[in-house]
Amino acid sequence: MTSYVRTEVYRNRRLPGDEGKLLPSICSLCNGGCGLLVRVNDAGYVEAVYGDTGNPYNQGKICPKPMEIVQTLYGAQRVDHPLKKVNGIFQRISWEEALSLVTEKYLEHWQTSGNSAIVGITSKIGGSHSKLALSIFSELTGLVTYGTGPICYDTEENVRKAMFGNGSASAPLADAVEAGILLIVGNNPAQTKAGQFHWVQEARYRGTKVVVIDPRYTETARQADRFLQIRPGTDGALGMALLHEVIAHGWYDASFVTERTNGFEKLAQAVTEFSPVRAEEMTGVPRRFIEELAWDLSTRKPGMLWEGRGVVCVNNAGNTLRVFEALMAILGNVGKPGAGIISHINGYGRAKGLVPGADVVKPERKRSAEALYSALENGEIKMLLIAGNPCANWPDCGRMQQAVSGLDFVVSHTLVLDDSARLADVVLPATHWLEEAGMQASVHRVMQWKEPVARPYAEAKSAGEIFRLLAAKMGLPVKYFPDSPETAWEWERTHNGDIAGITVERMRRTAGGVHYPCPESGEEAVRLFQNGVFSTPSEKVELVGSDVQELNYLDLLAAPGNRGLSRQEYPYLLSTVKVAAHYHTECQYSDWAVALEKPCVEIHPDTAANLSIREGDRVRIETPVGSLELPARLTWTVPRDCLFTQPYFTQTSPYGQVPANILFPAVTDPEGGNFVNKNIMCRISALEVAGT
Amino acid sequence: MMRVKQNSAPVGVRHAGWDVSRVGMLVDVSRCIGCNSCTVACRQENALQGSDGWLKVWRRERLGTQLIRYDYSQSCRHCADPQCLQACPTGAIAYGAGGVVRHHEEKCIGCQVCAMVCPYGGVKVMTNGKTGKCSLCAHRLAKGEEPACTAVCPTGARTFGEREALVREAGERLDALRRQGLRGRLEGNGDLEGKGGHKILFLML
Known part of the structure; x- marks a missing residue:
């Protein structure tokens, strides 16, 4: 287990000086695609992060997150070697042993229970190389994976795809x-x-x-x-x-x-x-x-x-x-x-035909994100590959934790020993995005190339590399896996007409990146549908889908998650909202971020007065699926009878906070399939008075 | 195709060595989005850990005829006539080049009088008991760079440049706010030779 040391000594660190090199990178956190300049010292370690004044989109301006990330890179909580759980305690093992274990279990479950007994929750799989390797591995094995979609953008993508034929911005x-x-x-x-x-x-x-x-x-x-x-x-x-x-x-x-x-x-x-x-x-x-x-x-x-x-x-x-x-x-x-x-959705289509039809294995079953919970619980699923933190980021995370603990074999590919990794049987150290080359798309519809600025920490490997090694061990054809991020992009580009004109070379020499789609001819399109032709079968915007029901207004109290609940019993509405200093659960290991943001629930002063809650009082929030204690912050900026909290904090981080997702039921929007993390009915009660 | 952003604010440009006596900074709380980029950049640049910081962003709201909600990024104002400097018993606080008010950590005995007398909350108490405050990133100025906080601020809420130009800029911003029905005020806009002048101008709501 890792521990977290908070030194808090005044200026105990050397000032970032002029030594070493300033290397360009692209921030891979929020899809904003900000250009960074990273100060790397002579020993090859990242010392500081600055904004890249040469990037036309952010012109040297950045938010706090990329700076905080440096503290996570070499923090005590970073996983440095593959680990195996023996009698509840993690022991260091070699990559060879770790991959053999994963292979053995994978093949065992595949043979005895079919390929749908294994699933992946892979929202943090890595850069473009890792994403491609995962999709090739999935094609060869029939592995079904769940990315960021269900917890972030599925509904948005699906609706836009139905209307315009393309889900991205x-x-x-x-x-x-x-x-x-x-x-x-x-x-x-x-x-x-x-x-x-x-x-x-x-x-x-x-x-x-x-x-x-x-x-x-x-x-x-x-x-x-x-x-x-x-x-x-x-x-x-x-x-x-x-x-x-x-x-x-x-x-x-x-x-x-x-x-x-x-x-x-x-x-x-x-x-x-x-x-x-x-x-x-x-x-x-x-x-x-x-x-x-x-x-x-x-x-x-x-x-x-x-x-x-x-x-x-x-x-x-x-x-x-x-x-x-x-x-x-x-x-x-x-x-x-x-x-x-x-939109921050920047899909650019999939590379087609990288794996010939004869070698493609179809998944025996596909489950919706909502159905995944029961499949994990009832033994349908035996093995789970995690790259992300579903035990904190997915709704009803208490139930997710229970479900994950009950599985036969869990693999976590992760930067830090987080809530999900602790439940794993094998933990594989992952590379950070600063240590991995790849294409990063941005909210400006551009593709920017980033080089690794530092060597992978300790024994960390990217998913791109791991899937190649795993495929070799499992006896799958290794030739389908690219051996470097550059090759991966070259394959992707040559098998996807929409980005055929975007070579690594071109991204490298174009400050701010290349707009896409950009076909073989090399002409970039700054925005979609400029010729008035849409990507739907009719080539027109489908204002109404095949089902007119979609246009029926759905009241939030009659929608999934709230339907059937008593207004008297659960009179308030709970939502999670974001702050600039955090991104998913990644930044919570930075002591700067910890000093800046404390978990709290925002309440309107009138609502608080009705409940005799004062600033700083600890309150308990309850929904039918879970309960959580938080200090109250009174603010006029929120509406009455509505509670707002942040989703970032987890139990295994310096915060030691039960994640807010424990309060949200695992229900999805009826049309788009997105999990819900806003507007869920709840109740609140005061626990203790601050300062007494 | 690239567009170059034409910000109405003077963008701090790199040049070989600033005339530090003429530079200034404009902190505009009406533009601050409370992202804390300045806070973290300051801590990164000056090797400050955890909750130790020379700059702190306070979340503020005031309910009158309308709700005024702003974020106040508070740091040393580098006064022409600093009370901390007068109060310091050991000379740990002294003028540096170009009128920058410097705090010398090695001379500080941790009496914290400076933090007590500063009317702007610009001097902070560190976890080791000594005090600490903004150095206007003098080491960066010497290299021709702007301070760390203004270099990263994504909204122009912290802008660095010639102080005179910033005073004019602040006037324009105040006019724009007035057109929106918000009354702002500029603090520190006094004479740098006499009293009431600050190197760091604060546009407050």
Whole structure:
């Protein structure tokens, strides 16, 4: 087991000097794609991280996370050698032994229970090389893996794919400076994309009207021209009212609607009852502001939309996302400079045909993320490959921990001995993104290449390397696995027409990276759909899917997770929200981050007064699936009867905090399949009074 | 295709050695998003661990006729007439080149009087009992670089440059705030020769 030493000695460290080298890298945390300059000393260790002034997208500006990461790189908690659990205690083993163990177990379960007895939860598998190696390994073995999708973006990707034929962002964030209006819904980029937030500010100085829709008065809302404080989970109703206004007044782009969209009549039909008056009752946003926003969207063109987890990781996400994206479509805000949808989803399609059909093994079963829990519990699944921290990051993480502990064999490929790794039978040390070369895509729809700035720590290996070694041991054809990140990218590029023109060489010599798609001809497309042709089968925007139900407004209390619960018993709504100093559970090992952010639950002072809770009092939050103790922070920025906490902190970190995900049921949005980490009914009670 | 960001704020440029007597910094709480990038950059640059810090971002909110919520990134203001310097019994706080107020750790006896008298909370007590404060990254200025905090600040809430230009910039920002119905004020905009002048200007809400 690792321990955490917090020295807290004043200036006990040498100042980062001018020795060594300054090497460029790209931050691989939030998909913002900020350019970094990393000071590496003569011994090859990372000393400090600065912003890269040569990167046109962040121009030397960064958020605290990449700096904090250095403390995680060489921290006491980093796993340095492969480990095997013997009688509950981890023992150091060699890579040879570790891989033999994994191979033996893998083949055993594959043969006796079929390939679906083994699954992967691989949200932190690594860079482009590791991702490709994983997909090749999956094709050869029929391994089903769950990435970041179910806990972050599945609904957003699925809805956009159904509507536009492509789930990724349609426009780069940098386009915002050319927009007439930027609509930010359920999103707080001032914290979640802090290093790139200056693009929003810059757009505002240049005359873009920035409108923020959020239940909380966020850091982003403070920097906006208009802030609409909405009742949690009612964004869909507001979106439908905006559609109602735009359609009723004929403010939409009629020629675009006729030529480039399908389903406009059904859409118009679905929103007829959503007048601004009704929307005001539902959302709490005054009617005149809804009308004003509809007018602004119609007159300030082009317009852009940036949705965040506040409308994606909720139980009525499908409807909400569909109406806002349909709104942008009927206004003709697609495929033009300053128009479109901004997102951190930067999918670029898969490389096809790397493994010939004869060698492809299909998975015997595919399970939804929600069904995974019961499959883990009932013995259907025997073995789990983890690269990530599902025992803290997945909802109902208490149940996930139980389920993972009950499995026959668990492998964790990880940087640190986190909550999930502790339950593993074999722990494999992973390389950090600063130690791995690869392509990093960004919110500006560019691909940037990064070189490793430091040697892999101790015996750490990347997943790209591990899957190759594992395949060799398992008797799978090794020739399908690339032997270096450069080769991996070359294979990927030559087997995916959309990125065929993006060579490693080209990324290396282009500051800020290369926009994609970029076919063989080498011509980059800054934004999608510029020719008005969409990637759907009809080549038009499908405003309404095959199922018109999708347009039915779904009340959050009647949606999964809340349905059937008593309002008297669980009168409050709980959500997790993000801060700039943390990213997933990675930054919590930095003592700077620990000093900056303490776990707390944000409560409106009126709500707190009703419950006799004062600032700093410890409170207990309960939902039907779990309970959690946290200190209270009173703030006027949140709505009454709503509680907000942060999802980052875990029990095995310096925080020693039960993860907030223990409170969220493992339910998904009915349309898109995303887990829910907002707007879940809960109750709260005061435990003790601060200072007594 | 690349676009170059044209920030209305003067962007701190590298040049061989600043005229330290003329430089300044503008800290604009209306633009701060509370990301704490400055805090961490300061700790990285000056080898400070854990909760030891020369810069601290305070979360502030005030409910009047409207809710004012801002983040106040508090650090030493490098006053022309510093009270900490006058109060220090050992001379640990002294003027450095160009009027930068320097704290010399080796002379500090940990009496913490400086931290007590500073009206701006600019001097911090460290975990070893001594005090510590911003050095305006004098070592970086000597290399022609801007201070660590302004170098990373993603929003222009901390900007470094010629102090005179920053005073003009602050005036423009105050006008812009007034148009939004927010009343701001500039602190430290006095004469650097006399009283009330600070090298670090604070635009407060």
